[in-house]
Amino acid sequence: MSEKRDYYEVLGVPRTADGGELKRAYRKLAMELHPDRNPGNPESEARFKEASEAYQVLSDANKRAHYDRFGHAGPGAGFGGGFRDVGDIFSAFSDIFGDIFGGGGGRRGPGRGDDVQTRVSVTLKEAATGVTKEIKVVRNVACPTCNGSGAAPGSLPEPCQRCGGRGQVMHAQGFLMISSTCPVCRGEGRVIRDPCTTCHGAGVEEQQEALQVAIPPGVEDGSTLRMVGRGEAAPRGGQPGNLYVVLNVEPDERFERDGADLHTEVSVSFPQLALGDRLQVPTLDGDVETEVAPGTQPGDTLVLSGKGLPRLGARGKGDVIAHLKLVVPTSLSAEEDQHLRAFAAAGGQRVNPERGGLFRRKKKK
Ligand SMILES: [Zn+2]
Ligand SMILES: [Zn+2]
Structure with a gap:
């Protein structure tokens, strides 16, 4: 690995830059270096990751203070963590990428690619710790021959003659001028004279792709992750759609989940409750020996605090709550x-x- 560049230098901001400046600088770089705009360019992908790591650290007040004091080499170095995959970056900064690639109301030109939805199953334990899963998605990607333009290599789409590139044509109807979608370019404003022979001018090609999805700790069944720009490529170079990954958290028969808390039932005998005992209470990290005080009542609970799941969007973890179930023998010697x-x-x-x-x-x- 080459030597790490200074995070401020990477983003091109002064050390005094405030949050707004950082965000603007990162957005600008992300627009330039976005992998969908530079397909198959490892250098821009590496710079995109570098900029994302710099922004991740500097936009977090604690990490930034630590970096300012110690630089890359300080105690706990590597807190930037880096990103394994550009998909991670989209998940981490979806607010920013949503701004860049979402909406854009009234934009002319090629349409946006379709969104793609897929499902992925995780165990309750994986939901607790977070996990990276590989998913296979069949979707349209930019045609590698023409880089998604739809035009044969060496040629470019040309502005539409009929509408002058506006995508709209005007008709006089009585006293009114009515604007409608240009019939020649179908509103794109451009026409392809010499279509790419691989994709026949569509600019996209169906492909099965394996993607790494970083699932954060604490997700619930039915949670949806949005991976901006990882949906279908748009025909002829428009904005790609989003990929939505719907999470299925598999039930674990030992536990009933309530947000970050896990409820479980532990069978006990009358002497155990009356005299007190040590019991094994299941948690996601294995059984934990727990004290039952003498005189405990059936239905009382033992709370193992912090042994539940991480709270999404908050600090700390939930609890494991063991409900004591008195079992009466059905036959006696x-x-x-x-x-x-x-x-x-x-x-x-x-x-x-x-x-x-x-x-x-x-x-x-
Ligand atoms: Zn093509
Ligand atoms: Zn036209």
């Missing part, structure tokens, strides 16, 4: 029967003296 009666008698309780006897007599017949 003669010895158990005798001791239980002795226990009741010692406490001055009257229990049905016949029941055990009757039962045994009937069984003997």
